[in-house]
Amino acid sequence: MHFARFNPVRFAHLPTPLEPLPRLSEALSGPAAGGPNLWVKRDDCTGLAGGGNKTRKLEFLLGDALANEADTLVTQGAVQSNHVRQTAAAAARFGLDCEIILEERTGSTAVDYTQGGNVLLDQLLGARIRRVPAGTDMNLALAEVAAEVHAAGGSPYVIPGGGSNIIGALGYAECALELVAQANGMGLEIDLIVTATGSAGTQAGLVAGLAVMGADIPVLGIGVRAPRDVQEANVFKLAADTAGLLGHRERVTREMVECDCDFVGAGYGLIDQLVIDALTLAARTEGLVLDPVYSGKAMKGLIALSAAGRFDGETVVFLHTGGAQGLFGYQSEMEGRLT
Numbered sequence: 001m002h003f004a005r006f007n008p009v010r011f012a013h014l015p016t017p018l019e020p021l022p023r024l025s026e027a028l029s030g031p032a033a034g035g036p037n038l039w040v041k042r043d044d045c046t047g048l049a050g051g052g053n054k055t056r057k058l059e060f061l062l063g064d065a066l067a068n069e070a071d072t073l074v075t076q077g078a079v080q081s082n083h084v085r086q087t088a089a090a091a092a093r094f095g096l097d098c099e100i101i102l103e104e105r106t107g108s109t110a111v112d113y114t115q116g117g118n119v120l121l122d123q124l125l126g127a128r129i130r131r132v133p134a135g136t137d138m139n140l141a142l143a144e145v146a147a148e149v150h151a152a153g154g155s156p157y158v159i160p161g162g163g164s165n166i167i168g169a170l171g172y173a174e175c176a177l178e179l180v181a182q183a184n185g186m187g188l189e190i191d192l193i194v195t196a197t198g199s200a201g202t203q204a205g206l207v208a209g210l211a212v213m214g215a216d217i218p219v220l221g222i223g224v225r226a227p228r229d230v231q232e233a234n235v236f237k238l239a240a241d242t243a244g245l246l247g248h249r250e251r252v253t254r255e256m257v258e259c260d261c262d263f264v265g266a267g268y269g270l271i272d273q274l275v276i277d278a279l280t281l282a283a284r285t286e287g288l289v290l291d292p293v294y295s296g297k298a299m300k301g302l303i304a305l306s307a308a309g310r311f312d313g314e315t316v317v318f319l320h321t322g323g324a325q326g327l328f329g330y331q332s333e334m335e336g337r338l339t
Contacts, residue, residue, distance in 0.1 A: 001212055001246055003174050006167070007063040011093060012055045013047035018182045018317070023285040028306040036311035039188070040288065041179055044295075044322035049089030049121060052082045052322025053202050056171030057163035058090045064167050066094065070157035072149045076101040076138045078269055079108075079131075080293065080330075082323040083162050083199075085118040088127035098127040099149060099156070101141050105134050106269040110332045117329030162199025169242040172205020173212065179317070180215050188315065190217050195319035196298035197221030197231060197259055198268075202321060204238035211251040212243050222301035223261030224294055225268040231259040263301040269293050271330060274300050276337050279327075291323030292330050 021038040029035035046055035065073060073091045077084040079102045091098035100122060108114065122129055132141055142158050149156040159168070183190050197203040203221040210217050223231045236257045243252045265272045271292045278299040282288040290296045302318060305311065327334075 001173065001177060001209065003170065006060055006170055007067055008059040008170075009063045009066065009094070010059060011048060011090070012059055013045060013051070015178045015182060016045045017042040018179065018186070021286050021288070021318070024282060024288075027281060027285050028303060034309065034312040035306050036314050036316040039315065039317045041317055041319045043175070044289075044320045044324065046322070048086050048093070049125065050085070050322070050325050052086055053172075053319075054083040054086040054163050056175055057168035057201055058086060058171075060167050060170045061159055061163055062090050062094060065096070065157035068155075068157060070096065070155050072097040072099060072154045072156045073159060074099045074142055074146050074149065074156045075159040075163075076103065076142055076161050078103055078105040079114060080118045080269065080326045082118060082291065082294070082326060084127070085121045085125070085325060087159060087163070088122050088125040091127065092125050097154065098125070099130070099145050100127045101130045101132055101138065101145060103132055103134060103136055103138060106267070107134060112331045113329045113333075116331070117326045119329070121325060160199070162201055164199035164201030164204070164238065166238065166241045166245050169201045169205035169208065169238055170245070172202050173209030173242055173246065176206050176209025176215070177213060180210075180213065180217070190317050191314035192311065192316045193217060193219045193319060194298065194302055194316055195219065195221060196224055196294035196321050197235060198224045198294060200231070200234040200238050202319070203257075203259070204235045205242055206319075207235065207239040207256050208242035208246065208252055211239070211256060212246050212248045218256070218258065221259040222298040223259050223264055224297050225264060226261065228259050228261040231261055232257050235259060260301055260305070263297050263304065265297070271296070271333060273337060274304075276334060278303055280338060288320070289324040289327070290320070291326045293326060294321050294323055
């Protein structure tokens with residue numbers, strides 16, 4: 001796969017580490033000594049304003065924006081969006097303006113949620129913030145803001161939520177190549193990759209990259225928002241489109257896409273005690289800091305599925321999508337629930 005022809009700009013700290021999780025593996029094995037052999041792909045270490053999975057996508061998206069002589073990035077997300085924070089950082093890094101739309105998706109009015117965490121970083125990075133109520137048509141809102149920028153003489157470049165289009169998903173097709181190369185160098189045979197799946201770009205990019213290179217490694221997405229049928233359809237379409245951009249659309253099949261959306265809980269961005277327990281277990285066994293919206297729910301799912309025997313004897317790579325900055329937006333909600 002020849003990614004240089006898509007003109008990415010390079011600012012991520014790559015390759016990210018691939019590390020074993022022996023104490024977490026032991027904690028999930030139980031008295032029967034089964035369970036998974038867990039590893040973690042540390043995409044929380046990509047470096048842009050604290051890192052996270054969106055940085056890989058933004059390398060390709062920024063390359064396209066600069067190639068199109070854009071001077072303003074326009075994007076959207078929930079109030080505590082990790083994608084928005086990394087987009088604002090990328091704009092600052094390349095001297096671009098940044099217009100962001102924050103959807104009040106969870107309904108929380110807590111000050112730490114509405115003003116702290118990623119929101120504080122958005123402000124620090126110089127982005128212009130607009131807030132809209134839950135249920136807003138975000139694609140329309142993006143188009144309206146882009147039209148305003150254009151009318152004012154600017155050159156906007158619209159990035160969808162999560163950076164999840166075929167250009168952004170190239171970042172995770174490339175990550176698949178990186179991960180397989182690391183595993184080969186270590187003599188590590190990966191049975192399964194597990195990651196959070198929301199806007200679909202991370203899982204779709206992985207599926208596309210693995211399919212195009214012919215690596216027979218399945219990817220399980222733990223859903224954070226949509227029901228299974230919707231999520232799998234979104235991932236499949238984007239994976240096939242991304243593989244098509246790489247010249248091999250036919251290599252992605254529907255059977256390659258699996259999402260488990262049983263761990264969403266009450267809704268996107270809404271946490272429960274099992275999420276807090278997952279955050280706590282990862283932190284206290286491995287010093288691994290997850291976020292409450294994406295990687296925390298993915299870990300919640302991984303723990304539950306491990307307890308059910310899903311991964312017994314398998315080598316599982318947990319792709320850490322980052323987002324620990326968002327923890328500080330959930331301080332009041334977590335107080336008194338950490339034991």
